[in-house]
Amino acid sequence: xxxxxxxxxxxxxxxxxxxxxxxxxxxxxxxxxxxxxxxxxxxxxxxxxxxxxxxxxxxxxxxxxxxxxxxxxxxxxxxxxxxxxxxxxxxxxxxxxxxxxxxxxxxxxxxxxxxxxxxxxxxxxxxxxxxxxxxxxxxxxxxxxxxxxxxxxxxxxxxxxxxxxxxxxxxxxxxxxxxxxxxxxxxxxxxxxxxxxxxxxxxxxxxxxxxxxxxxxxxxxxxxxxxxxxxxxxxxxxxxxxxxxxxxxxxxxxxxxxxxxxxxxxxxxxxxxxxxxxxxxxxxxxxxxxxxxxxxxxxxxxxxxxxxxxxxxxxxxxxxxxxxxxxxxxxxxxxxxxxxxxxxxxxxxxxxxxxx
Ligand code: NAD
Ligand code: ZN
Numbered sequence: 001x002x003x004x005x006x007x008x009x010x011x012x013x014x015x016x017x018x019x020x021x022x023x024x025x026x027x028x029x030x031x032x033x034x035x036x037x038x039x040x041x042x043x044x045x046x047x048x049x050x051x052x053x054x055x056x057x058x059x060x061x062x063x064x065x066x067x068x069x070x071x072x073x074x075x076x077x078x079x080x081x082x083x084x085x086x087x088x089x090x091x092x093x094x095x096x097x098x099x100x101x102x103x104x105x106x107x108x109x110x111x112x113x114x115x116x117x118x119x120x121x122x123x124x125x126x127x128x129x130x131x132x133x134x135x136x137x138x139x140x141x142x143x144x145x146x147x148x149x150x151x152x153x154x155x156x157x158x159x160x161x162x163x164x165x166x167x168x169x170x171x172x173x174x175x176x177x178x179x180x181x182x183x184x185x186x187x188x189x190x191x192x193x194x195x196x197x198x199x200x201x202x203x204x205x206x207x208x209x210x211x212x213x214x215x216x217x218x219x220x221x222x223x224x225x226x227x228x229x230x231x232x233x234x235x236x237x238x239x240x241x242x243x244x245x246x247x248x249x250x251x252x253x254x255x256x257x258x259x260x261x262x263x264x265x266x267x268x269x270x271x272x273x274x275x276x277x278x279x280x281x282x283x284x285x286x287x288x289x290x291x292x293x294x295x296x297x298x299x300x301x302x303x304x305x306x307x308x309x310x311x312x313x314x315x316x317x318x319x320x321x322x323x324x325x326x327x328x329x330x331x332x333x334x335x336x337x338x339x340x341x342x343x344x345x346x347x348x349x350x351x352x353x354x355x356x
Contacts, residue, residue, distance in 0.1 A: 127177025176259030
């Protein structure tokens with residue numbers, strides 16, 4: 001049986017200032033009621049714009065959760081399931097996830113499980129969720145200290161992107177999302193990478209013109225390999241070492257933003273790709289210098305190589321005791337399931353440490 005996901009996946013729209021594409025969508029479908037999930041920040045900064053433009057005869061309710069990754073857990077999900085039940089949400093209800101990746105991941109999970117699944121749409125409000133988290137059909141929550149342990153593969157009915165929501169996003173959050181855009185260029189599209197590296201001042205005017213391309217790259221990769229058997233793995237470039245560093249910071253009670261860890265991961269993995277003979281030293285240097293332009297040095301001196309290795313060995317991507325990497329094979333192309341020698345991984349960490 002061949003399942004064709006194409007129709008499902010062609011569903012991202014950049015909306016105009018009146019949100020007319022969203023209004024058309026709401027008119028065309030026959031939902032019973034709308035539930036809008038926000039966190040405290042998107043309630044304050046994004047919801048007024050949405051409500052000011054949304055035209056529908058349907059009733060709606062606002063569901064608000066506190067902001068932050070700590071809320072992306074089963075307790076919050078349980079509260080949301082209970083509220084939907086108390087408000088008598090039926091199977092024709094629509095959930096609108098208005099927020100960053102925490103809201104789109106968790107809202108998607110709630111919608112995909114409540115009454116065995118109700119419709120939901122994503123309206124991403126961070127750069128990371130616009131270019132990455134809201135696309136690809138992965139929903140989920142964290143369990144204990146493990147990220148995204150519980151979840152479903154369920155597509156939103158549509159993704160509506162309003163780039164001006166970024167106007168209120170703190171700079172560090174914007175820079176965090178930018179790391180995923182750089183990654184998309186590096187793994188799949190040299191021209192995208194080159195235009196991103198020409199942004200001198202990282203701000204919304206610089207990034208907005210490139211959002212569409214970055215979303216398209218993620219969407220195309222997912223479309224080609226929904227089940228992450230091959231090319232979808234390339235999206236993990238920078239994330240093997242990056243995730244380990246992110247976890248170590250978290251375990252110290254000192255969390256850093258995902259994109260900050262990914263930027264560090266991309267630097268040491270670009271050098272690793274050179275050591276493994278996949279790219280030239282010249283390309284490796286060019287990549288590293290361009291990432292360094294945007295990200296301050298991330299101090300990893302508190303972490304021992306052995307602690308990093310322990311985490312690398314636990315990575316979800318490993319199938320046996322080998323450490324599997326997605327590594328660049330050029331600027332704009334990426335290999336996956338590449339097993340690296342411990343010697344080279346150690347050398348790439350040493351290289352990063354010496355950049356300080
Ligand atoms: P987030 O949702 O926590 O948002 C970051 C911060 O920005 C929050 O404090 C939020 O309240 C605030 N915010 C959001 N929009 C704003 C706006 N327009 N103005 C002002 N403040 C705003 O985090 P994120 O970085 O968007 O997403 C991270 C999450 O995404 C993680 O949980 C990660 O696991 C997940 N993720 C999922 C996928 C996927 O494929 N499903 C991919 C990547 C990341
Ligand atoms: Zn990421």
